[in-house]
Amino acid sequence: MDVTFATPRGREFTLEVWYFATVREVKEAVGAREGVPVASQRLFLGGRELDDDARDAAHYGVLQGSRLLLLLPDDPPPPSAPAAVRVAVSAPAIGRGVALDLRAPDTVARLKELLQDRTDGALPAARTALFVGKAEMEDAKALADYDPPADGAMEVCAVVRQPPAAVGGGNGARNNQQRIAVKVKFGARAVALEVGATDVVRDLRKEVERLRLPVRDGGGGYFFVYKQNVMDEDRTLRWHEVKNGDTIEIFNGTVTGGA
Template sequence: MEVTLETVAGRRFTVEIWFFSTVRRIKEYVLRQEGIPVESQRLFFAGAELDDDGDTERYSILQGSTVLLLLPEDGAAPPSSGGGGGGGGGTKAMVRVVVNAPAALAGKGGAVTVEVDAAACTVAGLKERVQEGTDGALPAARVALMFGKVEMEDGRAVAEYVPPGAAADGTATVVVSAVQPRVTVNVKWGAKAAAVEVSDMLAVKDLRAELGGAAAHLPLPKDGGYFFIYKQNVMEEDRTLRWHDVKNGDTIEIFNGRVTGGA
C-alpha cells in the first residue's frame, strides 16, 4: 500500500510499503527512496510519535494515510514527557497556536493565540476557535490555515501538521489566508450533467450533500453507492477538491458502485 510522508517544511512524498510493515521498516523504505538516514527520522501519526517496534496495524495506518516526518534540521524538541513511550496514557498533547493575520487583526497586534489538544482538535475545530478568538473577524468558513508551506485540511487532526514538540516552547505559528473564490464544477452521471458551485476546500465526501439541486437531474443511487472520478483517477473521499487540483469549469464524473481500500 502507499502512504504519504510530509515534513514540517511542506515536502511531501509517497512510499510503497507492506500492509503490516513495522515503523522501522517504513524508515528503511524512506532511506532507500529518499536517502534520509533511519536515525534522523521521527515519525508521527494522529498526534503520537511512532515506536520503531510498532506496526501499521497497531497505529491504524492505512492506504493513503499521511505520516509526519520530523528531521533534525526542523529543530523539534522531543514530545512533552509524561509516561515514556508508546501508550500515551490519555495525556493531552496541548499546543499553543499563534495565528497570524495582520490585516484582519490590526487591533490585536496582528495575531491571536489559542491553545488546543493537537490530537483531538481538527483543523475545522481550530478555525472555529480562531473565529471565537477574533470576535468573528476571521469566519471559519472563509479562511484557510497554513503551517509552513502546507495548507491544513479541515477533516484532519491538528497533530498531523503540528505534532507535540514541533517547537521547543510548544508554540506553533499558523498563517491565515482568505479562502479562494468558490468554483463551479460539472458533475456528470452517464450522459447527464449538472453544474455545482462549491468551495475548493470542500472534501470529496461532502460533495454528495452539495449535489442538492443537481440531484433532481441526476438519477443517483439513494443509498449513496457511487464514487467520483477526476481525470481518470478515483477521488479520495477525505481529500479536498483543491488537493485534487480541481479547477473552475472542470468535470467530475460519477460512477455506480463502491471503492474498497488497497486496490
C-alpha cells in the first residue's frame, strides 16, 4: 500500500509498504529512503503517535493512502488534537441528522461504517460522500487531519451518490439490478462494498482483487463464508440470502469437496 510521509518543514514523499508491516519496518523503509536513523523517527497519524515499534502499522489505522507526520529530533512538537471527536452529520437523504462519538485518530472510512450501522444501511458506506465545508473527506485520512475544533465538535454533511444508470446494451437488466451494501471482513478489518444482489460470488472476488485488499496470507488462496457457511462462487448473493448491511468473511486456504 502507498503511504505518504510529511515533515513539519513541508517535505513530502510516498513509500510503498506492506499492509502488515510493523511500525519499525515502516521506519526502516523511511530510513532506507531518507537516510534517517530509526531511533530518530517519530510517526504520527491524526495526532496519535505510532509509539510501539513491534505493532503492525494497521493497528494504528494506517491504510492505503494514509498520510503520516514524520517528526525528527530538531522538529517542533506536533499540534495537539482533541482526543475525542463528536461528529454531527446532517443527512438530507434520510431527512435527519446523526451524532457519533469517535476518537481523533479514527479514519473517515470508520466514520462511514458507523453511519451505515447507525442508519441500518440508509447511508451505505460504499456510496456515501462526507463533506467538511466544501471539501470532500478522504477515506484513508483521520478525523484529526480535518482540524476538529478545540471542543472536539465537527459538523459534517453526508451525500448519498446514486449508482450510474444503465445506458443501452444487453447488460441493462444487470445494471438495473438491486444494489446492496455489504461488509467484507478479513482478519480484524472490514471494508464496505456495494454489489449487485444478483452478482455471483465470483464477481465479489473480482471486486476484492480490483481493490487489492490484503486478503492473502502468504500468497495462498482464500474463500468466502456467510453465516458460517462456505459460499458457492457460482451462486448469486441473493441465492445465499445476503441482505443489505450483512457481513461476508474471508478465510485463507482452499475448499475441497468430500469423497
